[in-house]
Amino acid sequence: MQAYVPLQTGDPERVGPYRIVARLGSGGMGRVYLAGSPGGRAAAVKVVHEELAEDPAFRRRFGREVAAAQRVAGPFTAPVVDADPDADLPWLATAYVPGVALGTAVAAHGVWPERSVRALGSGLAEALDAIHRADVVHRDLKPSNVLLAPDGPRVIDFGISVAADDTKLTTTGAVVGSPGYLPPEQLVGREVGPPGDVFALGALLAYAATGTGPFGGGPAHGVNYRVVHEDPDLERVPDGLAEVVARCLAKDPRQRPEVPELVGELGRWEAADGTRVTFAAGTWLPAPVAADVAALGAEPLPVPQAQATAAAPVDADLPTVTVGPAPTAVATARLGAPPAARPRGATRRRTAVLAAAGAFVALAVVGGLLLPRAFSDSAGRGDGAEGSGSPTAAAKQPTVRELWPSDMGLRHVEVARGKLVGEDDDGRLHALTAADGDTAWTYDRPGSLSFEGVSDGLAVVSSDEEGTIQGIDVDSGKRVWIVDAQTHTPPGADFDLYMGVVVADGTVYTSAMHDLSEESELPVSYSVSAVDAATGRLKWIHRIDQILSNALAVVDGVVYGGVREPDDTYFYAWDAETGDRLWRYSSRTSRPYPGELSAVEVSDGTVYFGDDRGVLHAVDARRGTRRWIYDADTESVRQWLDPLVVADGVVYGGLGGVTSDSETGAVHAVDASSGKPLWSEHTERDPELHGLLDGSVLFSTKAGALHAADARTGATAKTRLSSGDPDAALDGDRIYFHGGDGRLHAGGVSLTER
Template sequence: MWAGRAVFDILEPEDPRQVGRYRIVARIGAGGMGQVYLGRSPGGRPVALKVVRPELARDGEFRRRFAREVTAARRVNGAFTAGVVDADPEGSPAWLATVYVSGVSLGEAVSGHGPWAAGPVLALGAGLAEALEAIHAAGVVHRDLKPSNVLLASDGPRVIDFGISTASEASALTHTGMTIGTPGFMSPEQLTGGSIGPASDVFALGAVLAYTAAGVGPFGSGTPHALHFRAVYEQPDLGALPPGLREIVAACLAKEPDRRPTVADLLHRMAAPAGAEAAEATLSLTASDWMPDPVNRLVLARTATALPRAPGRIPDPAPPAAPTPTAPDVPAVPPGPTSDAVPAPPAPPGISSSPTAPAGADPATAGPRMDEAPTRTADHPAGGGIGRSEPAHEPADPEPLVHSYPAGTPPPMTRRGALLALTGTALAAGAVVAVWKTSDGGSGSVGSPSAVGSSARRPVRTTPPPHRNPGEQIWAFTSGGEVHTSATVANGMVYFGSNDQSVYAVDAATGKQRWAVPTGNVVYSTPAVANGVLYVGTADNGLWALDAATGKKRWTFHTESLVNSSPALAAGVLYIGCDDERLYAVDAETGKQRWNFRCKKDGMVDEAPVVVNGTVYFGSDDNSLYALDATTGKKRWAFTTGDSVDLRPVVAGGRVYASSDRLYAVDAATGKQHWALTGQKYKIPGAGYRHFGAPTVAGGVVYVGDEIQYVFALDAATGKKRWTFDTGNSVLSAPTVAGGVVYVGSDAKNLYALDAVSGKKRWAFPTDAEVQVSPRVSGGVVYVGSNDYKVYAIQT
């Protein structure tokens, strides 16, 4: 509930200064269960820490249920959810800590910028469905999914406040007199005392998608009594929704629970292509442009002020900054001690924003839809915190105490970081659950305090940016060696490694170097960045943690051989492979090993693992694809291939896709093969038992290159070919899919942009050497390295 809050307040005399091992530095707000604070772990990591009210803590039944809920919540670990950081249900008082998350609520985004077009709504729905799938798999039912419980991040949505109750214990919550659910989003069975289960969350999901597409919930507005009556007895008003989306939402809002689709069904329906619009809607949520542009910029605007680090100190307001050419990645951290400050660059090409809706205006009519092209850039709307700008019928979250600012002073923005492993924060009425959405170093969620003054907002006018055509170079940075790692875009910087034995941080807007750190050997590991820390494997037999702002080393984890694998970060744990035939799990904060798994002989782990639903999937040179328990490192299954699995797998739709002597699709739960394909299937010249590159799955389609010269689009369920594109040389680059376009490099010395539906070339950008790494797309810019020693920024 408290992720993304707009305002902190200094501590009161009666507030604790230490809870467990966490130092309390500021107030965030208060809720039905108790007071929520911003805390710091011994290592400085920010946490949202909730201290239970004394009268509840004295209730033995409450403590028992609280402990059960925390235990259940620890099992939730999916693409858009994660787990609890720490808790002491038996403490005096009882408390729970979560990783702090800054973000923008869906309610605030829609209220301030109007309803969304069908494509982004379907993309949102796919992410929320996957989050619910992970929650339900742990035996938990959300029971209060609503716009203010959905955080928007550049790499996908985050469901928060889950873990209220398991279905079998739903009635126990009423023992404390708490009301669970929100009028307009509650299912009929919740309102009539029926059995509450996963289908209840499906109903709420349908209501959330309807709200996002229309700007108002499917049962309109009014008193809670009126909304309850319509939800139980009347049909929803879905007239404003386009046909394809309307059918999905209507199915979710069926009155009888057994007539609603399952979450798995919804994932298939929202990810399956149904024309260009639907295909585009469900393409990779890890791309920065999955949201409408104005919302994307709003997310970025919450990244300008650091979190408080000591009690009694509230961050000073940050000056307003124009959007950067790499939005949504506004510079997150100040320059290093030896760097000069970098002025804010002009707005990126092709970025525009709809005017902010006036206070009290109907979001459905206050501004243009997100598929239109307004011409002004507006400041973020009133209601900078989660739950501030919801529809009139949804109760607002409790207001935090407000730190006021002089009249005319722009309110402080917050800093929101990029994340490679997937996270979020959850604090619920029956139990408070954390979603591990990390933010960059010192980033916070200080934003516009809606309670301090006028609802009028002055538009920010910027100089029109220079026009660039798709495929046009913005900048190129030259390192001292071939660039064999994909770039990571975060904190307004582009991070990558080079064969000149260095890791670089380059300004994403200008291409100017911020810092470079020598590693003593070539770098094949793509960095991961979270919580202001950069993690990268090195060929000097180690995993390094560097300060993302300065490059200063924080810690080193030593291995017995080269670390060419890229790290994967999930729930505060780094998973990384090594040439010593092991996969390691390392604490991201301390650098201490949690466990390691030994592969078979000659089983080097060269590429990044993938962590989904509490399982780590990775390939090895021992001709195996593995699935391990993320918590214990115990093997769940191993699938044998005909050759080494030395490229990263991808997990989507309940399947693991991995390249070896063939392209395999394997059941993610059991390791059983669904299908396997060789080049002979495609009846193309030279097709045989060739190696494929690393696959990418988006919208029910597998995009993959091969070592000969082709890029394929295959049906993810069957492997049936949809289209083939001939690049003229080997394709070792893993495709990246964003905005209906497939970006892929080739040994033909080109970066290609292909239409995701038809495979037709949109443009090709020439380099001076092979492009063998996966491109990265952020804020309308594609970043890619080449063997010509350069990293390029290219207009999408």
């Protein structure tokens, strides 16, 4: 298996005494290389970005971090073996660990058994104990910073760890770390100490046990919102682990367990026969992961060499795809959706594929890409209540013919102007040429960026750390404008994070969360605002002291959003130019609790709101009055996922996310004029709708499948795209997806009669 990235033009041949062999990854602080010492010892060498090296304050902080990291010594950490904070480009070297990143292992082989999760937890707790005894707080414990070796896990990357008595990060207001693993106290600007690492440990254990983080995925602002305000989803965590994980994820850091306590509690793990299991010969790992780790450990160091991948020939006869909805132009951004011209999923999944900052990664995928074989030849059938699909209807079989792969493992890809724009796992923005997958440009600057989507020829990115929104020209990769959060932060508040970002007609619309002073009755407030992108002038702003809900959309001069108030959840419509409120709609139904807004679509004078209680609302776009509601699931809590697709008088939508049976999802078809259900089809978790092709609704799921459901009956057939979450995007007759092998793939889609 290939477990490195070849060197590129501009990479150094040597750093200090180390000979550079290959790339391992990069992050907001620097680039990481696989290297060899003069004596032949392998090392992971991190070289900081040139922009940071020019900052004297950063150099001082980097020197302190190196000194702090060198104090850490423990069996489950990767020690710092060398460093030069005073070099032209400061660097540090850590021991090379030939291990697979936890994120890569879970993406390739799925969830872990409880025994392995407990073993992982006990090793990580012991590593944190060693880190904390050195007066260091890691601050960025996440799946790509945990390497799996035969004799136990290794915690790596102290690149943003700081000594516990260093208060710089907490005094600048910057939020540094990875969404879903940052503790709530850090997100609201409170003091962060060892309990923050305990929170991250709990999130890691939930991830290993379920395959997803306990607060879902998607853009940073959406995940951070759920961390602060919502309970973790631990439905699929084994009963024997759920209690300790829940304590680690307590909102109040004082209620989390101490690390030494966790070492003992998680260390009580046994085999099925009752014997004690030890960290030996990889027996603590799931068998497929242990095999990958063993294979990686047997590989020699690579020799620098260029690589090229030939693209497969393009099939010119593939059918075209019509993507709904109706002609109305819609710009949207939600907790989990970018403001793109093309609809995208409401839960944008981030899966670690490449380990960053000192990690050596194996692209551990068994069997490679499975194209175009269908892994299920049986057609499904709609099985909802009234109007369910016909059991005798034949589904068309989808096939995908590979056109090209790219080693650039991008996620959340948008298609615009002949380019694919997406982000890597280190928060950098890239554009590839859609025809052949060649790199067109990279927008690489320090700090983590969240890609919000493409609008009006601009790739829009936000940064909670910097408090900025930027518009990047899709053709050139050059920044066109930047908007600072202080422009749209209410008086008496400090900007915390973006929840939604929409760019439409030269205006930046945001929903955001803000910190208030400790003297305030409320810890946080929210806002919805509009800023002129070219001048930075604030057009209007509404401060909201209730909880802002999960979606923001701008359609035909109207801004739509949701607010959870004490008595109800309301969907609002504001004039996009003036900010005046046009109407307020109550989402209350017969359910005991009103749902929060999770998906929005507009077609033919009707606004379709999906909520996280399984209810779809059809509302008159001009008056804000209810036309009908459709309750998709009365037995469990389900969330309507973005996008909803409206075509030929039918509303198609996926359900998933927050479920009592979180292994499954569903796709529903509802009559757009009456709300009458036409059919429903059970699927794997979190179906993401892509559009209509040849009379079928195309959607993909986190299980790696591409489905084609007959638009009239719901009869379904599927084929495999990926070994993990494909995070797919459809454009015309092509689909772009993550293959679970660390690469982005392009394929041509066709449907055949069965």
